[in-house]
Every structure is written in structure tokens, then in C-alpha cells.
Amino acid sequence: MILSPDIRSIHRDPPMGERLVVRAWVRTFRNDRFISLSDGSTASLLQAVVDHTQFDPELLRRVATGACLEVEGRLTESPASGQKFELQVDRLEVLGDSDAEKYPLQPKKHSLEFLREIAHLRPRTQTFGAVFRLRHRLASAVHRFFDERGFFWIHTPIITGSDAEGAGEMFRVTTLPPGHTAQTDEGHPDFSQDFFERETNLTVSGQLEAELFAMALSKVYTFGPTFRAENSNTARHLAEFWMIEPEVAFAELPELMGLAQEFVQYVLRDALEYCADELALLDQRQAEEDRQKPADQRAPMGLIEKLKFVVNNDFERVSYTEAIEILRQSPPNRKGKFQYPVEGWGVDLQSEHERYLVEKHFGKPVILYDYPANIKAFYMRLNEDGKTVRAMDVLFPGIGEIIGGSQREERLGVLSAKMEQFHIPEASLWWYLDTRKYGSCPHSGFGLGFERLVLFASGMSNIRDVIPFPRTPGNAEF
Ligand code: 4AD
Numbered sequence: 401m402i403l404s405p406d407i408r409s410i411h412r413d414p415p416m417g418e419r420l421v422v423r424a425w426v427r428t429f430r431n432d433r434f435i436s437l438s439d440g441s442t443a444s445l446l447q448a449v450v451d452h453t454q455f456d457p458e459l460l461r462r463v464a465t466g467a468c469l470e471v472e473g474r475l476t477e478s479p480a481s482g483q484k485f486e487l488q489v490d491r492l493e494v495l496g497d498s499d500a501e502k503y504p505l506q507p508k509k510h511s512l513e514f515l516r517e518i519a520h521l522r523p524r525t526q527t528f529g530a531v532f533r534l535r536h537r538l539a540s541a542v543h544r545f546f547d548e549r550g551f552f553w554i555h556t557p558i559i560t561g562s563d564a565e566g567a568g569e570m571f572r573v574t575t576l577p578p579g580h581t582a583q584t585d586e587g588h589p590d591f592s593q594d595f596f597e598r599e600t601n602l603t604v605s606g607q608l609e610a611e612l613f614a615m616a617l618s619k620v621y622t623f624g625p626t627f628r629a630e631n632s633n634t635a636r637h638l639a640e641f642w643m644i645e646p647e648v649a650f651a652e653l654p655e656l657m658g659l660a661q662e663f664v665q666y667v668l669r670d671a672l673e674y675c676a677d678e679l680a681l682l683d684q685r686q687a688e689e690d691r692q693k694p695a696d697q698r699a700p701m702g703l704i705e706k707l708k709f710v711v712n713n714d715f716e717r718v719s720y721t722e723a724i725e726i727l728r729q730s731p732p733n734r735k736g737k738f739q740y741p742v743e744g745w746g747v748d749l750q751s752e753h754e755r756y757l758v759e760k761h762f763g764k765p766v767i768l769y770d771y772p773a774n775i776k777a778f779y780m781r782l783n784e785d786g787k788t789v790r791a792m793d794v795l796f797p798g799i800g801e802i803i804g805g806s807q808r809e810e811r812l813g814v815l816s817a818k819m820e821q822f823h824i825p826e827a828s829l830w831w832y833l834d835t836r837k838y839g840s841c842p843h844s845g846f847g848l849g850f851e852r853l854v855l856f857a858s859g860m861s862n863i864r865d866v867i868p869f870p871r872t873p874g875n876a877e878f
């Protein structure tokens with residue numbers, strides 16, 4: 401019998417002495433003899449050995465970096481030190497065309513910037529193969545985590561008529577022809593002729609709809625694409641990203657903080673266990689990058705060491721008010737080193753402040769809570785003090801905010817007053833307000849930006865390198 405395993409299974413349990421058929425892409429072809437093959441199923445490669453006297457030279461000429469092969473032969477022990485086994489090839493086929501000369505991915509180090517320009521080919525590199533296998537494992541761990549705890553996955557809509565975050569950073573969805581300028585009598589755009597007969601956008605968050613389901617199924621979560629038209633050209637922002645949003649009936653803020661920590665630690669622990677090869681490769685990549693950097697810009701820990709640290713240590717819980725005091729007294733603030741000096745209570749925190757707290761002051765993930773009401777979204781529960789809300793942000797080293805969440809305002813009167821203050825018409829969210837009219841209860845939820853999690857877990861430094869096809873201002877090529 402001829403087996404045709406993927407390279408991952410060959411490495412897991414090498415079928416020594418068996419005849420195998422392997423289909424994979426050529427990494428390198430050395431000395432007319434050694435073909436290094438990858439099929440992307442694992443970080444490991446397979447060494448195939450050919451005796452060039454046995455093959456048509458014209459055929460072997462087509463065996464070049466990037467070409468796709470089907471090879472057949474016996475798996476034997478390898479005499480060389482690089483690998484334990486190798487495939488002794490006696491049949492070889494090149495499956496399709498491949499222009500080796502023009503192939504952009506030569507076997508040498510390419511910059512991540514260059515690879516972004518060939519995002520259709522970059523998954524073939526070792527680094528991106530590792531990132532996307534890791535991304536898959538993290539996504540599947542997300543579902544396992546919630547499933548094991550009795551949460552239901554709710555598919556919230558992608559096209560919505562509401563702005564959950566109230567920030568107005570939305571992409572409009574329309575089938576009206578370009579230049580359509582119909583207006584209502586009041587001079588507003590007239591959407592009655594549009595597909596949905598109302599204004600619609602791509603969702604910025606599934607939270608509001610998740611809340612409706614938490615009021616029925618108790619524990620739910622969403623995991624889907626989210627869109628933000630914010631013009632933030634940073635290494636942490638995407639216009640299209642994936643968000644995970646659990647929503648839990650009867651949970652108050654401290655319980656939500658516990659859930660957030662348990663959740664992130666669970667998925668990272670899972671990756672440490674099941675993506676050991678990928679993480680070893682990415683750990684080494686980060687170490688190499690670091691060696692090029694000046695000492696003060698190097699990561700304080702290796703990738704795997706950092707992940708183990710986060711998995712094994714409690715996150716620090718700090719109120720916004722305490723954080724402002726720490727920042728006000730901090731050396732960079734006193735020496736005028738912050739771009740945005742921290743003068744007093746009430747200001748929003750910038751990423752430089754978040755990173756100071758996490759990376760310099762506490763040296764571990766931090767959960768900041770009880771923010772000023774007027775810098776947070778309308779749905780967050782007002783505290784007794786009348787000026788702060790039960791918000792929490794989880795801040796991570798090297799990333800900044802990875803999670804944003806809150807206990808929700810379940811009191812109809814308080815919520816209505818807040819919406820009025822924030823100029824959110826009740827008519828636009830009548831269905832949301834209904835949950836506060838019928839069987840309202842305390843509940844809480846948060847949103848984790850999936851790419852920020854993958855960024856942290858992979859040790860990559862730009863969010864564009866952890867999503868297959870990044871959408872950012874001015875960029876939607878692939
Ligand atoms: O803090 P945000 O805006 O919170 C919400 O959307 C809430 N509705 C969540 C909830 O309570 N259910 O976003 C949540 C997370 C951020 O912490 C960040 O990790 C990520 O989403 N995020 C982005 N990730 C990539 N690119 C962007 N432009 C992002 N904006 C937010």
C-alpha cells in the first residue's frame with residue numbers, strides 16, 4: 401500500500417520503510433540531490449533525495465524554489481545530521497507551471513514590508529505559515545473555552561443600522577448608484593430609496609445584539625468580523641478585524657475581570673501546548689530581530705518566556721483613578737517625556753501611558769477599571785459616585801489595549817438619561833431599550849480584538865502581519 405500523508409503526520413509518526421506519495425512545494429533544491437519540501441501542514445520540512453542520474457535533466461531543471469511536486473519513494477533513515485529521515489525518491493512529477501526565475505520568494509530573508517506587498521504569496525514563507533497555523537489554533541481554542549463553560553456562539557449581523565460604540569466610524573452599506581443625492585425635506589440624505597430603506601453600515605461590534613441574546617440564553621459570545629473606518633495608520637489598528645465578545649447575564653465587573661484573565665490565559669496555554677513548533681520558530685525570529693535593535697528597544701523577554709509569564713501570573717487590577725496618580729508621579733511625566741502630559745483626572749489614556757503602566761510600572765498585564773463616564777461608551781454602568789462607569793480595559797505589554805469591556809447599564813432610567821446626554825436618539829435603539837423594560841438584569845461583557853491577541857502570541861510587531869489580507873487606510877489590494 402502507498403500512503404500519502406501530509407508532512408505533519410510524517411513528522412509525528414514517521415512511517416519508516418513505507419512507500420509514500422507526497423505533494424508539496426519546493427523550498428530549495430541543493431546539489432542536484434536534496435529537495436527540501438513544505439506543504440504548510442507544519443513548520444517542519446521534508447527532505448526528499450533524488451539520484452540525478454535516474455531522472456530526465458529537463459524534468460529536474462523544473463524542480464526549483466516555488467514549484468509544486470508529487471514525489472514517491474521510500475522513507476528511510478537519514479545519514480546526515482539535519483534530519484532523522486528522508487524520502488528516497490524514485491518517481492517525481494512537477495504538477496504545474498512555475499517560473500522559477502521570476503518567483504518573488506527566493507530562499508533568502510525578505511523584509512516583512514516587502515512580503516506585505518506580495519500578501520498572496522507570503523503564506524508560503526516559514527514565518528507566515530507559523531503565524532497562520534497559530535492563528536487557527538487560537539481561534540479554535542476560543543470556541544473550546546466558551547463551549548466548555550456553557551456559552552453559546554451567536555452570529556450577530558454584519559450589516560447593521562446602529563452604531564454600537566457611538567463613535568461614528570462606520571463604513572456605509574448601500575446599493576444606491578454613486579452620485580445619488582436624494583434628500584429628505586429636512587435636507588438629510590434620503591435612504592428610503594436604498595436597499596434596506598434606511599441607513600446601514602458594517603458593524604463596529606456585535607455587542608448590542610449579543611446583549612439581547614444574553615437576556616435569553618444567559619451566557620453567549622460572538623466571534624466575527626468588525627469594521628472601523630477610523631483613520632488610524634498604526635501597527636495596532638485594522639479597518640477590518642475579528643472580535644470576540646462574550647456577554648454574561650448576572651455577571652458584575654469583578655467576575656468579568658476574572659473571565660477575561662481566565663480566557664486569555666486558556667487560549668495562550670493551549671497555543672503553548674499545541675503550537676510548540678510554531679512558537680519555537682517565532683521565538684527565534686523575534687530574537688533575531690531583537691539582535692538588530694539597540695539594547696533599550698529589545699523585548700524584555702523571549703516570546704515563549706513572555707507567554708509563560710502571562711499564563712502563570714495574575715493580571716494587576718488598578719482603578720483609573722489610581723492609574724492617573726501613578727502616571728502623574730511617573731518619571732517620564734515629570735521629565736516631560738510623554739507626548740501627552742498627564743495633568744489630572746478625567747483625561748483619556750494614550751497608548752504611551754498604557755504602555756508605561758504595563759511595561760515599566762507593573763511589568764505584567766493590567767486591568768484598568770472605573771473610567772470617567774464621559775470618555776467611555778453610553779452603555780456602561782454608572783457607579784455610585786455619579787462620575788465613573790464600570791468599564792475595564794485589559795492592557796498587555798507591547799500591545800496596549802487588548803480587551804475593552806464593562807458591566808452594562810441595566811437601569812432603564814439611567815440609560816435613557818445617558819443616551820440623551822450623548823445625543824443618541826432612543827428611536828434608533830428601541831429594541832435595545834426593550835431589554836431594560838422586560839426582565840432587565842445585571843450583565844457584563846467584553847470585546848477582545850483577535851488580531852491583537854495573535855500579535856501578542858506570535859511576537860510579530862505589526863498587526864498587518866497576523867491577518868491574511870489586511871485592510872488599512874489606502875490598502876485593500878488582495
Ligand atoms: O474597546 P472596543 O472598541 O470595545 C467594543 O467594541 C465593545 N463593544 C466590546 C464589548 O464590550 N463587547 O474594542 C474591543 C477590542 C479592543 O480592545 C481591541 O483589542 C480591538 O477590539 N480593536 C481593534 N483591533 C484592531 N483594529 C482596530 N481598529 C480595533 N479597534 C478595536
Ligand code: MG
Pocket residue numbers: 793801803804
Ligand atoms: Mg476600547
